[in-house]
Amino acid sequence: MENDIIYFSDFPNLQETGTRKDNGKFDLTLLPTQELKEEFRGYIMYRCKNGTFRALIQDRTAYNHIAKFLNSRINRRIKSLGDRNPEKWISLLKGWMLEQGITIVKEKKSVYGTVSYGEAVTILYFRNVLKFLGPEDLQDEIEKDVWELKNLDIKIRSNPIYNVKTLDFRKIYQPDIREECKKAVYMNLQYEAIGTVQGELTIMRIFSEYLQKEYSKIKSCSEIDREVLEEFLIHLSTKDTSHSANSSYVISLRRQLETIGKIYSCERLEHLFINTDIPPEVNAEFRVYSDDEMKRLNAEITQMDVQIARCLLIHQMLGTRISDTLTLRPDCLTRENGQDMIEIYQVKTKRYKKPISKELAKLLQSSIEYTQEKFGDTEYIFVNEKEPDRPMQYMAIKTKVMSMIQEKQLKDDHGELFGFGTHMFRHYYGVKLTEMHLDDWTIARLLGHKRLNNVQHYRKMSNQRMADETREVRQRMSDIIYMSLARWGEEYEQIRQDD
Structure with missing residues (x-):
């Protein structure tokens, strides 16, 4: 039947260049019952309206596997996906895939080259179909174990270069502590940035796992006493993964437990910590690229996608934080008394202006024109290609740069592969300013620092x-x-x- 074939070319967002727009389709005739056809039709139509060509190609491969699975002997009495619960479906699919020699795990490589494993694409696709067809969750958002931030009645304070959409409470294993934590997070979201709240949720997950193993009888935060806290802090400071973030972890845990204490009128939680619980901060090594390292990096950066290359070079030449570079506005360029100036909207502090060279002004103008030609009027110069109303995402740049470093085996002066050190470009810029014998106030102004005390780090790193x-x-x-x-x-x- 004609309507049992869903063509990619019927959807404007999937009409890509060349002949590719004509060779994509989902064939519903592969499914054994009319009920299954209608169920999959709903999900496929949803994906075709909202997905990309590349994502739909991957979907189609997974769909074809699942169609074969649904035609297997084990499913001969099945009329609809509603005939089994989701976990039973997933279990049977995994068994069938193993019988067919189809892998049920997918290797995932991080931007730093480390390998981890997750469920295969076919299994994830089937999970999404089952979730799409499942009953609508009528719970209030704050009652759910995974919050969609867009559904909360709070204005979320976030850094636009990071794509934070959810908060996940599922790994807080004690039900009562999970509910207590939800209330504290909801309260703190009204006053704190989402990044700060994420840190609080991270340490609560770690604390919950510790309690589950060492103090399984504790069900509520009101049962936590000084002895339990001290044992956890010792565990946190001595475990193998202990690092300089421990100070931030302890502060986040204190903030979370004190908020819970206020909400539930548990005075003990508000006085559980003492000042010596917070370990002294370990100052990170203040590193800076050498001139040779900069040459090697830039030689490869200039071979990348033109807008990515422009972004990274502008980032170096401005000496800004990466968030400030990625949120530059199309109207940021001005001229004052014959001098090119740039206006920078700092995510962390405030708006400020500084002079720039003619060469940098030309590079910025080229970037602005590129974005206008490709996406029209946008809020930012460097935009997310899938969502041009948002800035280019930090992880998108990081992934591309680290892939280039891995592919080229690009190494620093010590023979180690480069990391993704966008802040080291800023360090390099700051050190060069000190070598020009500028005063501290001018250096702080050009770097966008509110105070002068950070300038000492750049001076110490200057060889000259x-x-x-x-x-x-x-x-x-x-x-x-x-x-x-x-x-x-x-x-x-x-x-x-x-x-």
């Missing part, structure tokens, strides 16, 4: 500054050595003459 500051000491040491050599005789005279 280090040479200037240690010259007197090095000369004094040389004089001491030469005085000693003078007593040793003529055989060492050549050393002094070489000075």
